[in-house]
Amino acid sequence: MAEKRATKTTTLVTLPSVIEVPKDEDETKQGTRLSDIDNWGRSEHMRQLTRTVMNPIYKYWFRVEWEGLEKIPLQGGALLVANHAGAIPPDAAVIMHGIEEEIKRPVYGMADFWFRTLPVGGTLWNRAGGISAHPQNAYHLLKRDEQLGLVFPEGEKGPAKYYKDRYKLKRFGRGGFVEIAMRAGVPIIPIAVVGAEEAMPILAKFPTMAKVLGLPYLPLTLNHVLLTPILGPILSSVAYLPAKFKLRVLDPIYFDVPPDQQRYSRSKVMDEAESIRLKIQEALYDILRHRKSPWFG
């Protein structure tokens, strides 16, 4: 940038050639804010409210158990990567709640821009720490703001899978999350989540109806079958079964490539993405090997 400017100014004849730009002495005036909503739309106040509501569910319904929480850094950007499951996936809320309660660091949950298009719901989602998973957002959040971001590389393929395919990880997209972490120069921290599959298992799907309603998928869940007689059809589609949650944080993965490159080797990106997928898959099998019951752990 500075070089380019210098070469351009030397070609000027009639203008005084100013190469050293004088730094203005002005200070930027900071206005007084009336809310605590940050640049990403997240409100700590709203998070507090969400955590208050979430806390009993987290503690007494899902009885969440963490392993290796100390592997999450106390400062600096990092990209948390987890498996995604359950018709209305509860894993994002559980991970965000857990990390914010236990190590007091905000977590930004990155999801499809589809959430933004929802009136009211989209705004609430955003205030509660959801942001759209645009590569530019991830880079800015991790690199410049040095925050924790959470992504589910499976995307909607994870929660949309049938119960019979539980704990079998889908393809990790095109490895975009690896490229972002490389570019931002932050580690990836894989997290294996057990419990979300059983909290809301999908038995059947109605693709045509989903298309008409503009939803990514429309499932019939075990919750519908079991809970409709007690709660009715609407409440039963949002009520979770009391699955026991077990989360394991795996070792952070650092990449030996320089940050801020224009392009990263596609094969390296895909290899890393696949190796992270396998690590999470391996950890899932390991937790499941030791689990005696989906409900009691």
Added chain:
Amino acid sequence: MGRRILVTGADTFWGGRMAKTLESDSNVDFVIGVGTKDPNVEFERTEFVHVDQSYSILSRIVRATKVDTVVHTFMATDSSHLSSRTLVEINVIGTMNLLAAAGGPASSVRQIIVKSSTLVYGATAKDPSFFTESTKRSSTASSSLERSIIEAESYVRDFAEDNPHVVVSLLRFANVLGSDIVTSFSSNFRRRLCPYIVGFDPQLQFVEEDDVVRSLEFVTRNNIPGVFNVAGDGRIPLSEISKMIGARKVPISLIMPDLFTLPLTKLNLLELPAELIELLKYGRGVDNLRLKEAGFTYRYDTASAIENFAKSQRLKRSLGSGTTGYKYQQDLESFFRHSPAIVED
């Protein structure tokens, strides 16, 4: 020898303020202001010339005055009072004529500063929270205003490629707020109305009008080439903005917003051009780091720009809407500047 600068749109807020700023610079020998209407600020030494909307006379002016710098501020960024034909005339044809006048090996022009808008990024759900200067827009442009600005920018890019000896600076301004400038946002806020789309609370970014003029001056004075976003730090949700300004929230339907607000806009109670409605849903944020890295310091962040605007509105309400009292009269201006009867002291 000092600089000779031509400012387009000298009859608008942007060009008028820019010309006033350049006048006070002793390194600037001449400031020539062109505009379609009478200027609304009193110039000290700017030579003002009337031109038509599409600037067809410009090449003659450039050739005759041998200006070395052109500050192109005459780019329409608000479609509420302009037809799409006028927009094309001003933004596309105007810019084309200006670049034609400034280009070519024989031209005296060595720097062009173009005012553009962050409208070129659009505003959709797929957008990132912050656009950098190189982020591609997520959707194709739907409104004629956006299309015209994008087209004008493409001409500027071509010009920069064809004329490597010319420093080309392109500034993309976010929505501007300030005590003087009139935009759709400010006209609504002035009436203490804050339209919003039900169920959405977009985050917006503003730049204060002083920073607008200062940034234009900054790139002009330091000959900085390149594309720059100009916007204050921070994105603030619309609900908070309405509280800061003390404006009443006016709900607008999500479906066919322009149809339902037609009576209000026709009666001039509300200004809701297409680009504003788009903004009210998802908002827009831009990354302002590049200009800061070039050495520019903003005086206001988004919050203080809004605060400042709110203060100026309170003052105006207390004082009433008196006119500024300045009216441009050509014969008077030329008498004071060029008549041999005037005694210089």
